[in-house]
Structures are given as structure tokens and as C-alpha cells.
Amino acid sequence: MINQLKAQLHLWLDHTPGDLARATTIASVRRLLKNCSLRPGVIEVMSDMLSELAAVNQRVRDLDLTIKQLVTPLAPTLLHITGISHISAAVLIAEIGDISRFSSSAKLARYTGCAPIPVYSSDKERHRLHRGGNRRLNSVLYTAAIVQKRREPAAQQLLARHEPGKGTRGARRILQRHLVDIVHRAMLDDRATWTHQVTQLAQAA
Template sequence: MTRNTADVSGVYAGVDTHKHTHHVAVIDSLGRQLGDQEFPATSAGYVALLKFVLDFGPIIRAGIEGTASYGAGLTAYFRTQSVMVREVIRPSRQERRHGKSDPIDAYAAARAVAARDDLPIPKLLGGRIDGVRALLRVRRSAVKAYGTAMRQVKSLLITADPSLREKYEPLKDADLVEKLARLHPKINEPQKMALRRLAKRIKHLEEEITLADAELAYMVDDIAPALVRAKHLGPVTAAQLLVTAGENPERIRSKAAFAALCGVSPIPASSGKTTRHRLNRGGDRQANSALHTICLVRMSCDPRTRVYVEKKRAEGRSTAEIMRCLKRYISNEVFTLITNPPEVPNIEDLRPLRQQRNLTLKAVAEHLGTTEIKVSQIERADRRDDEFAKTYREYLLAA
């Protein structure tokens, strides 16, 4: 540890985080090194670390590495103590040409947070969104394991006994898994034993994924009902976008910043007389994937989107360029629904009203000129159409 005394009006702190220890360094507003020390990554260590920094003067800003991993606990503690925290990216190899150590990295973090006031504000962890993130990761691993097991089944059938292969290979996946799970192989039939075990694993993973989908739907509807009721935006994609925005979406200053975070901000790709843009390859790839899924569904099912696509095709735009524009539009829509959500109208009274008047779904659909499926989806809140819900309610009240 080194320590210098100085008469300063404010100091900057930089923290190099590790699993079991954190190393903090303090500099003044002129960049002079005031002191550094290592502390355990525990509750008591956080208190001692903050006291060490405050001994030099009030904290202007603190820069912490790994705010979403090893530095999450310290970041949360600093927030409770009203310390302004910024996330500092670990130094690149080129920046480390003068060497690397915990004190060097901590001082580098302190200098970075002192030099720039536009460093990112860390995500809040530990809230409801963090619960969604954890459940989403569990679901993602189950989906991955499901795909792996299904591929193993197909691979085993290719090299299986001809009678076994000819019997099961033509079946569709659902029937294949169901029949293989009901096999009763003998001890001298290892191929059947392997296929049965894989089929049972797949069935268990299907149940796990279904349960995770239901839990995500409940959690997302409770946190952001306006988001999950947007057109062609399911609970899984909504959950991912909520996780990307974080518990404190106010840290994202604009729609453009959210688009960059999701990797859908346009990047100039012009050359000579050609003026064009391409998609950003950076950002959160899971959020980008969620926006891509919404984009594909809307291009397939949404009438307004299909009209827009045809219009752009007539202008000579490629599919990639059209999707770039649509992703940015969807990103803007999602940002508004997360940061400034509209009030979601209550539709819980629609089904009781219809049943009180002894009206069937078919009668309502014929009167309103729509389908029974849409009426049922509106009643169950599986689909959102505020104008239709208003018209439906007026009809029921007048019936």
C-alpha cells in the first residue's frame, strides 16, 4: 500500500475487482496518486474500502471494473452510500505495455473515471429484472440441452440397427420422442437403452422449458404489462429486452443509445457514389436476436409491416436494409414501452359481461366482424388491441 496526504476538495476512486479481493486506488483532481490498498470482497471489506477513500476527501466519482460480476456487490453498496459509480472497461493489452498489477489497474480505473464523465452507469442488480435474467439463463440452457439431445437421437438412429432405423427414423420429432420414451429394452439392447434415456431426457427438458415460459410470462406481465402486450412481442423476447434495459433503464439516455446497446444503430457504409448504412455488429447480441425475432414475425404476420416491406422493395432496398430499418423502429418502440409505458386498459370485465348476456364467442365475432380466436385472445389478455376492446365493451354494455 502507498499513501500520500493532500489537501483536496474531492477525489476519484478506481477499483480493480476480483472474486475474493478488491484493490482501490485514489487520485485527486490533478491526477496525483494519493493512496491504494487491497480489501476483502465482503460486506465488512466494502465498509473499510469506502472509509479508506473518504479519508482523502469527498468522492467525486468512483470507477469500478466488472460491475455486473465481481464488482456487483461493491457497486450496490456504493449506491446505498450515495456514491456516483461509473463502469470502467478493463485496460486493453496495448494500454498495459507498462505492466500489469492490481495497483496499476486500480490507478488506471481512477484516471479513466476522472478524465471522462460520460462513462456508462452500471446496471442495478438484485431486483425483479435480475430474477428475470436468472430464469432466462436457465431456460436458455434447457433449450440448448434439448437441441443437443435431439441431435444425439437423430445421430444414433443413423447408425442403429436397420430394423430400428426404419421403424423410427420417418417419425416426426414429437412422435419419435414419445415412442422412444415408451421402449422397454433388454439388457443386451444398448442402442434402445440409449435412445430411451435420451427420449426421457428430452421430455423432461420440454416440461422444464414450458414451466420456464409460464413463469417468464407471469413475471414480465407483472413488471411491464405494456411491453408484453405489444404486437408480436412474446414473453421470452420481452424478458430479454427487459434484461438488456436493466433495473434502472433511466441510465439509457435516448432511443439512439438503446438502439446502440441492442446493436441496431445504423453505421455508415458508404463508398464513392453509394450512400448506405449497415447494421451494427456490436451491442447485446441476445437483445439483437430478440429484435430480429420480432422483426421476422411482423414481416410475416403484421399487415402494416408487410406494406412497408413491399414499399421499400419497390424502392430497391435489400432485405437486410429493410430489416435494419425495422429493427431500429422496433427498438424505439420497445424503449418507449420500457421507460414511459402507456396505461394498459383493464379487460378483466369483458368475459364476465359476455357470459352475463349469454353471448357466445361466435355471436360476438360475427357482430364485430372478426374471428372467435381474436375475441378469445382479447378476453384472456393474450393480445392487445385497445380500440377493439373499447368497441367490444360498448357492444356488451348496450346488448
């Protein structure tokens, strides 16, 4: 919707707006349409597109708030990990389910596609990227790795240590694999908290 509206604004007004997910940008485009000299029919169509986009933006914000309210009590430890937002935590919870079904972080790493696959060539062992696994989880861990690269000193040190030998991509994959260990421990801690709370409620009842 945003791309379609930007195309129309560029075509009719030679104007490229900023972020149309922001209410202030939509308001500025409304003012632009109000003061332009286009035919009324064209203005009406673009005004309708703006109204529809504003409604979708509000729906997105409402859903973000709902997800935040649902995830916060379920994943307090997970949310303390740098790079894991409420949306990322929701994906992890929805895709993984009960973390106890993964008895080790290595099994979770394989499930997420973050475990390198050993390859043997000329009697030499090396590893290649695993392109299988759950791509939604892999995307969450990739995003977390990028955020940690920018903000987390420990992650920056790990990358600096491995980049000379593994390259930028190889070092980032090592960071992703390390993040699987952190996520696995965090989700186990959160599960223990749920179990304790449920036990207390059952005893109180």
C-alpha cells in the first residue's frame, strides 16, 4: 500500500514522502493534497488511499501492543537478551513451543538452521552453512546478531576474535550459534517460572 501511494504521489506531484507508517507523514501528505491543483477525482483517490493506509497502520500498532502485553509475562528472561524484541520473542515462543522438547541447545541450533554441517574433503574436515531448519527462527537470530554486533561489547569481541579466520559472514554465524545457547537457557528459565506459578495457583486452589 505504501509503495502504491508513493508511486501515485511521485507520478502526479513529483513528491516522494518519508515514512508513511508514521501519522505525521500521512498528515503532511494530506496537507499537500489539500493545497495542490490536481483534478478532484485524483485527489479523492489518493485521499482514500491515505485513509486506508492510516487504518492499517493503526491496526499494526494495536497488534504490536497486544503482542507486547501477551509476551511480556511469558518471556521476561528472553526479552532481556539484546536484539530480542517482543515480536522476536513471540516468534520464538510460537515456533518453538515447549522448549523442553529440545534437550540441548545443539538440537535447537539444528532446528533453527544455525548448526554448521561438517563436510569432509581430501581428508580435511570443514563446515558449511546449513540451509535447512526453521527459517523464521533463523531470521530472528540473524536480526539479533546484527543488533548485538552494533550494541553488545561481548558480541563485538567474539566477532573480532573470529573474523580474521572465518570472515565476516562466518563470524556472524558463530555469533548466531552462540545466541542459540543464550536463547535456550533463557527459555528454560522462563519455563521454570511458568511451572512454579502454575504450581502455586494449583496449591492455592
